[in-house]
Amino acid sequence: MPLELLEFEEPIGILLKEIEALGLLPKTPEREREIAELRDRVGSIRRDLYANLTPWQRVLVARHPSRPNTLDYVALLFTSFSELHGDRLFADDHAIVCGLAEHHGTPVLVVGHQKGGGDTKEKIFRNFGYAKPEGYRKALRAMRLAEKFRRPIVVLVDTPAAYPGIESEERGVAEAIALNLREMAMLSVPIVVIVSGEGGSGGALGLAIGDRILMQEHAVYSVIPPEGCAAILWRDANRKMEAAAALRIGASDLRDLGVIDEIVPEPEGGAHTDPTAAATLLDEALTRALEELARDSPALRLDRRYDKFRRMGSVGLVENDAEPAAGEG
Amino acid sequence: MAWFKRNRKPIEANADRASRVPEGLWAKCPSCAQILYKKNLVANLSVCPKCAFHFRLSAADRVSSLLDGPWTEHDATLASTDPLDFEDTKPYKARLEAGTASTGLRDAVIVASGHLDGYPAVVAAMEYGFIGGSMGVVVGEKITRGIERAIAERIPVVIVSCSGGARMMEGTLSLMQMAKISAALARLDRAGLPYVSVLTDPTTGGVTASFAMLGDLNIAEPGALIGFAGPRVIEQTIRQKLPEGFQRSEFLLEHGMLDTIVDRRELKATLSRMLRFAGARRDAAPPPGPPPANEPDTTDTETEVDAPEPGPSEAEAPAPAPKGELTEPPPSDQAT
Numbered sequence: 065m066p067l068e069l070l071e072f073e074e075p076i077g078i079l080l081k082e083i084e085a086l087g088l089l090p091k092t093p094e095r096e097r098e099i100a101e102l103r104d105r106v107g108s109i110r111r112d113l114y115a116n117l118t119p120w121q122r123v124l125v126a127r128h129p130s131r132p133n134t135l136d137y138v139a140l141l142f143t144s145f146s147e148l149h150g151d152r153l154f155a156d157d158h159a160i161v162c163g164l165a166e167h168h169g170t171p172v173l174v175v176g177h178q179k180g181g182g183d184t185k186e187k188i189f190r191n192f193g194y195a196k197p198e199g200y201r202k203a204l205r206a207m208r209l210a211e212k213f214r215r216p217i218v219v220l221v222d223t224p225a226a227y228p229g230i231e232s233e234e235r236g237v238a239e240a241i242a243l244n245l246r247e248m249a250m251l252s253v254p255i256v257v258i259v260s261g262e263g264g265s266g267g268a269l270g271l272a273i274g275d276r277i278l279m280q281e282h283a284v285y286s287v288i289p290p291e292g293c294a295a296i297l298w299r300d301a302n303r304k305m306e307a308a309a310a311l312r313i314g315a316s317d318l319r320d321l322g323v324i325d326e327i328v329p330e331p332e333g334g335a336h337t338d339p340t341a342a343a344t345l346l347d348e349a350l351t352r353a354l355e356e357l358a359r360d361s362p363a364l365r366l367d368r369r370y371d372k373f374r375r376m377g378s379v380g381l382v383e384n385d386a387e388p389a390a391g392e393g
Numbered sequence: 394m395a396w397f398k399r400n401r402k403p404i405e406a407n408a409d410r411a412s413r414v415p416e417g418l419w420a421k422c423p424s425c426a427q428i429l430y431k432k433n434l435v436a437n438l439s440v441c442p443k444c445a446f447h448f449r450l451s452a453a454d455r456v457s458s459l460l461d462g463p464w465t466e467h468d469a470t471l472a473s474t475d476p477l478d479f480e481d482t483k484p485y486k487a488r489l490e491a492g493t494a495s496t497g498l499r500d501a502v503i504v505a506s507g508h509l510d511g512y513p514a515v516v517a518a519m520e521y522g523f524i525g526g527s528m529g530v531v532v533g534e535k536i537t538r539g540i541e542r543a544i545a546e547r548i549p550v551v552i553v554s555c556s557g558g559a560r561m562m563e564g565t566l567s568l569m570q571m572a573k574i575s576a577a578l579a580r581l582d583r584a585g586l587p588y589v590s591v592l593t594d595p596t597t598g599g600v601t602a603s604f605a606m607l608g609d610l611n612i613a614e615p616g617a618l619i620g621f622a623g624p625r626v627i628e629q630t631i632r633q634k635l636p637e638g639f640q641r642s643e644f645l646l647e648h649g650m651l652d653t654i655v656d657r658r659e660l661k662a663t664l665s666r667m668l669r670f671a672g673a674r675r676d677a678a679p680p681p682g683p684p685p686a687n688e689p690d691t692t693d694t695e696t697e698v699d700a701p702e703p704g705p706s707e708a709e710a711p712a713p714a715p716k717g718e719l720t721e722p723p724p725s726d727q728a729t
């Protein structure tokens with residue numbers, strides 16, 4: 065299946081069509097050379113495009129339909145995956161997956177949002193990665209197993225948001241997320257969080273408390289989708305590009321702001337162009353993080369995890385001693 | 394870490410000051426349309442005497458309604474640096490200044506300590522008049538410091554939520570305040586100290602999905618809008634009208650998300666009983682006079698009672714509307 069191209073990748077699309085057309089003609093050494101040259105140009109154009117992504121283009125890449133999803137990475141990074149289903153309270157949410165797995169021979173728990181690659185049927189089955197309360201509760205149940213058996217937890221974050229529907233509210237999605245925030249702060253086993261695609265507000269954060277927050281180069285992590293932000297603040301959802309820029313949701317901005325610890329590079333042209341290479345780069349960072357965290361005592365890890373989130377936002381604080389100009393009436 | 398204290402004036406029944414409120418000598422109840430003498434309304438904790446509609450309270454009035462006498466505000470000078478240098482149709486800095494001008498606060502929460510019916514406690518109250526009560530780094534920091542203070546002094550925490558959610562103009566840093574406060578609440582919980590969450594109209598978005606739902610007891614005022622996603626977002630998602638009463642306190646109680654719904658006039662007495670159950674330390678006998686629940690102790694006019702006013706209101710500080718529907722979308726994450 066040819067890779068789906070994003071709008072801004074159109075120059076690549078034209079070249080790929082040329083290559084395809086040439087490929088249908090009888091092979092000659094000259095034609096082969098021509099094809100090789102075109103391929104080089106595709107590579108260099110892609111390099112340029114991806115080296116200078118606008119904030120909105122980053123959002124599109126993070127949401128790319130061919131971007132590797134959680135189960136893709138599970139297959140590439142772990143062995144012996146056995147999925148665990150259900151929250152033992154209401155249902156099994158297919159938008160969050162949990163499972164026992166091995167990472168280079170060490171048992172770990174894997175938890176992640178699952179958007180559903182492939183066809184529409186699969187996407188609907190996964191509710192497009194919009195998790196419901198039972199998903200967050202399943203995740204906490206599984207993470208408590210990891211705590212009991214002293215196994216590290218690896219989290220993959222990739223969701224547009226928690227599901228905004230009637231049943232989500234009825235079953236307390238806010239409470240489910242809130243409880244995860246509080247309880248994940250107290251799990252004494254190592255937790256490595258990887259923001260791999262779309263870090264969509266509270267729905268993302270509900271799984272994203274950990275000792276190390278890694279973020280893939282072209283992932284985004286935001287308090288609100290740019291379209292929603294534009295609709296409220298600009299009163300026009302079409303101003304999403306300005307909103308995407310203003311929100312500073314890319315990996316390097318978030319590293320500067322102290323929200324994430326490390327940017328994990330992706331292959332040229334994004335993880336979707338070469339999932340195996342993307343997984344190799346990710347594995348390097350993940351392995352290193354797990355090794356480092358394994359050296360610390362549980363008490364030290366908990367203190368450091370607390371301090372890490374405790375500092376978030378310090379960059380935006382100032383003591384302003386001037387009397388506030390209180391308005392009368 | 395330095396603690397910045399500001400002593401609020403003692404609360405005293407001062408009819409003069411209440412009557413000095415320039416506009417709004419009269420207020421119309423948005424629920425039953427009764428014309429109310431504002432002084433009486435304020436004396437009734439801004440609850441309509443006829444139909445019990447709960448007007449929105451300012452943060453200062455809220456704290457005064459819960460603490461016994463003079464109280465100490467903490468970290469009042471903490472302010473946002475506008476870390477993202479954010480600008481939409483106007484600069485975020487201008488919105489911050491407008492919020493300060495209309496509320497006298499540096500940001501959308503007051504964190505105070507004092508005595509709640511004799512129980513030493515940390516009380517935080519959110520200020521809807523400051524950018525829709527939205528939570529950015531200042532709200533996150535002040536509440537976290539309040540919780541840490543409570544852990545150090547081994548006293549309870551009460552947080553009164555009134556917020557549209559996480560503040561968009563501080564981006565992902567706002568989102569992280571949910572994690573920061575929840576981590577502090579985890580430590581409070583493990584220290585065996587009580588935390589009561591009071592949910593008032595409105596409590597939505599990232600505030601609901603963090604500290605507002607984490608109380609040992611979650612109690613709400615009647616008729617408050619409480620939810621994660623905003624009603625408009627849900628309607629857009631499911632493409633149908635929402636049922637009557639959806640995301641109101643009574644709906645949440647019915648679905649098992651609240652311990653109880655309490656009339657504001659009973660709130661202090663209810664909290665007092667809860668703190669007694671939790672074994673909180675009680676320092677002093679409560680001040681003489683009628684039971685706290687009936688005490689008309691909101692006459693401190695330092696911050697005006699948030700009642701409907703004639704004339705245009707700031708976009709960032711919409712006057713309370715009936716049934717809690719906002720006339721303007723708050724600039725926070727719930728409205729997506």
Ligand SMILES: [Zn+2]
Nearest residue numbers: 422425441444
């Ligand atoms: Zn009324």
